[in-house]
Amino acid sequence: MSSPRTPGLARFNTSDPAAARAALHEVCASSAWGSKLLAQRPYATTDALLVAGDAAMAELTAEDLAEAMAGHPPIGRPTPGDPTSAREQSGVQESLREELLELNLAYQDRFGHVFLICATGRTGDQMLAALKERIGNDPDTERETVRTELGKINRIRLTRLVETGEELVETDEENAS
Template sequence: MTSSSTSPASAMPGLARFNAADGDVALALLREVCASAAWAREILARRPYPDAEALLGASDAAVAALGTGDLDEAVAGHPPIGRPAPGDPVSAREQRGMAGAPAGLRAEMLELNLAYQEKFGHVFLICATDLTAEHLYDAIRNRMDNTPEREREIVRGELGRINRLRLARLAVHPVSEGATRP
């Protein structure tokens, strides 16, 4: 057997470990990717995944199928933009575009975050990876004019993008015992 005939999952140590992990461990890892229990159970039920694309496709389908309460649960697991969860390297990494923002822009983002949450009933959710503070500011300002229905669909799309990035990281990086947060 040549090295080119190895299975795609075996070429991705994190995916191989995820596929082989005990159900409780795998579920905990998934809940770190997305706070929705329904999403995590759906992804867990489809294991093993032959490759990352299958895992990502399953995630896309699970996000699309989330009911209102499940989507709310998923969004509730995300800290506001500009205020990553203390001690959480994942949210800090994902929101690093806000880290060096001027104080005035950070204050405006806080104000907009509060107005957004008042209007829509949840945190402003955006896939913030690689976005600048200015881009995040423009995005929240633009989305404030959306209807709740339109915003819910945008949030669903952003959640899907976030989950994809986190799952891709989980698939590539080996998962160690007791580790959380891909």
């Protein structure tokens, strides 16, 4: 369990709404997910934040999930200059990138979005095997698999956000409530 005195959690809890919203958007691109977490501040512990994140993930609509997935680059092609996607996809070897990208295109044709998997701690071979297996899923099964994987990613990113103690970037966003 995390202490309420975790510097990053305290900073998140007390940051202005625009900065907290921006930080949550870096964790998950779903505005509905971020709004739900923002509305429940302050959090007593990191665990309480993670539980709230899980609950918000479970409530996302298909449209909310699509918005969240749009914030993720295809496996095998991390966003240039983005240390988060580079770190999360570090297990992908150059020799697998082409096959992953080809299968990702086939997956996108089938499901209408990128293949989403919690890549942290997985090898490129493991991600490729999961992609080959999941491309055969029906759309409803795959949507719930994506929800589960996105939840794992969000937990890792939320933990990193509040445990590292990094400064939240102050923004000038007007409609941050």
